[in-house]
Amino acid sequence: MTPTVNGVIRIEGVTKRFGEVVALDNVSCEVRENEFLALLGPSGCGKTTLLRAIAGLEQPDAGHIFIDNLSQDGRAPYERPVNMMFQSYALFPHMTVADNVAFGLKQDGLRGDALAERVREALARVEMEALAARKPQQLSGGQKQRVALARCLAKRPRALLLDEPLAALDKHLRERTQLELMALRERLGITFIVVTHDQDEAMGMAGRVAVMDKGRILQVGTPRELYDRPLTRTVAGFFGHMNIWEGTVETPDRVACAVGAVRVAAPLPRAGARVAVAVRPEQIALQAVAGQSGENHFAGTVADVVYGGTISTYFVLREGQRIRVVRQNGAGPAFERGAAVTASWPAAAVRVLAP
Numbered sequence: 001m002t003p004t005v006n007g008v009i010r011i012e013g014v015t016k017r018f019g020e021v022v023a024l025d026n027v028s029c030e031v032r033e034n035e036f037l038a039l040l041g042p043s044g045c046g047k048t049t050l051l052r053a054i055a056g057l058e059q060p061d062a063g064h065i066f067i068d069n070l071s072q073d074g075r076a077p078y079e080r081p082v083n084m085m086f087q088s089y090a091l092f093p094h095m096t097v098a099d100n101v102a103f104g105l106k107q108d109g110l111r112g113d114a115l116a117e118r119v120r121e122a123l124a125r126v127e128m129e130a131l132a133a134r135k136p137q138q139l140s141g142g143q144k145q146r147v148a149l150a151r152c153l154a155k156r157p158r159a160l161l162l163d164e165p166l167a168a169l170d171k172h173l174r175e176r177t178q179l180e181l182m183a184l185r186e187r188l189g190i191t192f193i194v195v196t197h198d199q200d201e202a203m204g205m206a207g208r209v210a211v212m213d214k215g216r217i218l219q220v221g222t223p224r225e226l227y228d229r230p231l232t233r234t235v236a237g238f239f240g241h242m243n244i245w246e247g248t249v250e251t252p253d254r255v256a257c258a259v260g261a262v263r264v265a266a267p268l269p270r271a272g273a274r275v276a277v278a279v280r281p282e283q284i285a286l287q288a289v290a291g292q293s294g295e296n297h298f299a300g301t302v303a304d305v306v307y308g309g310t311i312s313t314y315f316v317l318r319e320g321q322r323i324r325v326v327r328q329n330g331a332g333p334a335f336e337r338g339a340a341v342t343a344s345w346p347a348a349a350v351r352v353l354a355p
Contacts, residue, residue, distance in 0.1 A: 012064045042213065159190065314341075
């Protein structure tokens with residue numbers, strides 16, 4: 001095997017079945033040193049199964065997982081240099097915060113002053129030293145999460161695996177905890193892998209995101225790469241909104257579709273090929289119907305307007321097609337429902353997507 005470069009975890013051709021269901025289908029991916037990687041996808045796409053396979057809680061039917069270039073084939077969870085924080089936190093209700101953190105260390109044979117120092121160090125990392133004597137029922141949701149994190153960190157893992165870590169928190173606490181997790185990863189200098197179905201959460205926390213669907217990884221990249229340059233309709237749909245039209249290639253730079261001829265800057269397949277073209281709502285400009293600027297433009301009618309404070313979303317109707325347009329409020333004239341407008345966008349803004 002070729003050694004991984006700057007990588008902690010390497011996943012090669014991993015397949016996992018549960019009866020007739022293929023949970024992971026020949027998945028390959030590398031997790032880099034000290035990075036924050038998010039596994040993003042809908043329920044049932046395989047992201048939690050992949051996390052559990054890395055942790056050793058599921059054994060692949062095919063393929064291999066390497067940590068620091070060492071094969072994990074047949075290794076039990078406690079033998080792997082990773083630790084997993086479950087969505088439920090799984091704290092022992094009858095134990096204090098300190099005892100919860102100490103539990104795994106005691107299983108490893110740590111005792112006395114060495115144990116006490118490791119517990120103190122782990123609680124200090126998540127700023128929970130002052131609550132060491134409390135029981136879980138005396139803690140808030142955010143504090144319970146910190147204890148679960150401290151318990152994982154106490155074993156000094158090479159990578160921390162987090163399964164939907166923010167799912168049980170309210171919106172305000174989720175936002176604050178996202179920042180705390182990012183700062184914690186920076187401070188600790190270890191690899192984080194987080195499972196989430198929330199694209200905003202993935203984009204806000206992770207340095208890279210692996211988008212999964214039907215047991216496969218569709219695309220891996222930074223949030224900006226995935227947003228600006230999605231390769232498939234599924235990836236495009238996970239990150240914000242996108243206008244997508246099926247069409248037929250007419251010329252090397254033009255696709256005929258439901259809204260008319262769309263010019264593109266990206267390479268196109270042969271004439272007659274079926275493709276999907278897409279453009280982000282914020283990349284479309286609106287002006288009075290007399291305007292005809294832009295490489296792509298068409299006249300339509302404003303069917304609906306959704307006011308969103310700093311932005312407004314316009315739905316422009318043309319021959320039965322609804323086109324979503326997002327505009328910054330105050331950046332230009334506002335349009336009312338029923339107004340005749342021209343929507344336009346540059347060819348460089350158009351993405352050509354795989355099915």
